[in-house]
Amino acid sequence: MAKERVLITGAAGFLGSHLCDKFIAEGYYVIGMDNLITGSMDNIAHLMKLEDFEFYNHDVTKYVHVPGKLKYILHFASPASPIDYLKIPIQTLKVGAHGTHNLLGLAKEKKARILVASTSEVYGDPMVHPQTEEYYGNVNPVGPRGVYDEAKRFMESITMAYHTYHDLETRIVRIFNTYGPRMRLNDGRVLPAFIGQALRGEDLTVFGDGSQTRSFCYVSDLVDGIYKLLLSDYAQPVNIGNPGEITISEFADEIIKLTGTDQKVVYKDLPKDDPKQRQPNIKKAKELLGWEPKVSRAEGLKITYDYFKSLDKEKLFQKEHKDFEKYVVK
Numbered sequence: 001m002a003k004e005r006v007l008i009t010g011a012a013g014f015l016g017s018h019l020c021d022k023f024i025a026e027g028y029y030v031i032g033m034d035n036l037i038t039g040s041m042d043n044i045a046h047l048m049k050l051e052d053f054e055f056y057n058h059d060v061t062k063y064v065h066v067p068g069k070l071k072y073i074l075h076f077a078s079p080a081s082p083i084d085y086l087k088i089p090i091q092t093l094k095v096g097a098h099g100t101h102n103l104l105g106l107a108k109e110k111k112a113r114i115l116v117a118s119t120s121e122v123y124g125d126p127m128v129h130p131q132t133e134e135y136y137g138n139v140n141p142v143g144p145r146g147v148y149d150e151a152k153r154f155m156e157s158i159t160m161a162y163h164t165y166h167d168l169e170t171r172i173v174r175i176f177n178t179y180g181p182r183m184r185l186n187d188g189r190v191l192p193a194f195i196g197q198a199l200r201g202e203d204l205t206v207f208g209d210g211s212q213t214r215s216f217c218y219v220s221d222l223v224d225g226i227y228k229l230l231l232s233d234y235a236q237p238v239n240i241g242n243p244g245e246i247t248i249s250e251f252a253d254e255i256i257k258l259t260g261t262d263q264k265v266v267y268k269d270l271p272k273d274d275p276k277q278r279q280p281n282i283k284k285a286k287e288l289l290g291w292e293p294k295v296s297r298a299e300g301l302k303i304t305y306d307y308f309k310s311l312d313k314e315k316l317f318q319k320e321h322k323d324f325e326k327y328v329v330k
Contacts, residue, residue, distance in 0.1 A: 003029040003052065005069055007112075009060050009103065010076035012039030014182045015117070015175075015219065019074060020044060022223045024052050031066060034077065035059040037091065038084050043182050060099035061091075070112040072230060075103045078117070078151070082271070083188030089147040096151025097158075104162045104170075113169035115230045116159050118237060120176045120278055121149045130245075130279035133174065133237050143273040156237060163235050171229050176241025176280045180219030180300065181307035190214065194252060195308050198259040208270030210249030215279045217242035218300035221293040228289040241280035242293040258301055 006023050010016035011032025016039065023030050024047065032044060033056040047053040058064070060077045078095045079085045085092040100116060107114040123131045124139035139149045156172055163170040183189070185196040197204050217240070225240035246254075252265045285291045 003027060004071040005029045005031060006072045006074065007031045007033060007066055007070055007106075008074045008076060009033045009099070010039065010078065010117075011055065012036055012041055012043050013076065013080070014043070014180075014184070015080075015178065015222070016076045017043035017047075017182055018180070018219050018223050019076065019226065020047055020053065022227055024050065026227070028052070028071070030054075031056065031070075033058050033060065033064075037088065038079050038081075038184075040184075060102055061094045062102075064102045064106050066106065066110075070106075070110040073103055073107050073110075073112050073114040074226075074230070075100060075114065075116045075155075079148070080119075081184070081187040081189045082145070083186075085148040086144055086188075092147045093151050096148075096155045100155045100158055104159065104168065107170075108162065108166055108168055113171065113230065114159070115171040115173060115226065116155055118152045118156050118172050118174045119148075120174055120239070120241065120280065121145070121275075122153050122156065122174065123275070124149055125273055125275045126277060129277050130243060130281040131239065132281040133239055133284055140273050144271070145273045160235075170235055171232070172235070172237040173226050173229050174237050174239045174241075174280075175222065176217055176239065176278065177214050178217045178219055178222045178241070180304055182219075183304070185308065185311070190248060190251065191216065191255075191304070192308070194255040195259065195305055198255055198261045198263060199308060201261070201263070203264045203266045204252045204255065206248050206252055206265055206267050207274065208248070209267065210252070210265070211247055212270070212274065212276045213245045213247050213278060214251070215242050215245045216251075216297055216300070217293055218295035218297075218303075221295050225285060225289065225291045228291050229285075232289055234288050238284050238288065239280040239282055240285055240291070241282065242297075243280055243282055244293075244297055245277075245279040246297075254297075254301070258305055
């Protein structure tokens with residue numbers, strides 16, 4: 001009996017590659033798609049030899065064609081870190097708009113269920129804490145982060161329109177800060193930035209006074225939540241994240257302790273529209289999906305740190321994304 005086929009866009013990215021692993025482990029045939037603008041073939045090199053995996057190097061903002069049947073589509077193609085969407089703002093908007101439209105059309109053609117990857121950034125700099133799915137957000141559409149925030153908000157809107165107008169089976173996951181192996185160092189996100197700085201013997205850079213909060217979810221927990229949401233019968237957005245909230249200053253101290261380094265913490269100006277608080281309300285995920293995170297931050301950080309330590313020196317010291325401050329709009 002032929003295996004059911006799944007298309008995963010953004011397959012060579014951090015989350016996309018872990019989703020490929022998950023669906024192969026669950027017995028599906030996986031078609032990965034990525035234009036590699038921020039993804040890396042290193043993330044899926046271990047899959048290329050498998051009979052149940054194939055890869056398309058393709059930009060989803062162009063017409064998307066996949067021959068044969070598809071059971072599910074998971075749309076994870078998008079720049080996701082501040083340095084990326086501040087460097088490539090037009091591409092970020094296009095993948096949220098044109099890319100999502102193309103994949104919804106493909107899902108309609110194939111009669112496939114589609115799950116789209118939204119984000120906690122739809123809440124902007126929130127005035128409700130913790131954030132529930134019913135909160136509409138506090139987003140500046142013309143600020144530097146607007147290209148990402150509004151791309152995801154449009155993604156949700158067009159997905160729901162296809163669900164309502166075309167009766168398409170759709171799912172929307174709102175992803176909160178996630179971490180784990182295969183993240184890129186120096187991409188502007190706080191966790192890999194801190195670990196990279198510690199491994200290079202640099203001081204840890206905190207933007208703002210460090211009182212802003214984040215809630216970090218280990219990647220295996222997130223993937224499990226996404227999988228359960230896809231298989232559920234719920235079409236409205238669902239928060240998937242770890243509600244364990246911590247200030248950035250406290251988190252910097254945790255990284256220094258974890259890495260056994262003695263670097264200082266240096267404080268610099270907070271980027272414009274950077275959210276002051278971020279914590280998911282996961283009541284809906286618990287009740288509808290029977291899901292909640294299982295991996296503690298201490299456990300997940302140890303695994304992630306060991307992964308980064310295993311990288312070769314060239315990757316550890318590469319300068320590709322160390323110019324984050326150049327793109328900070330004060």
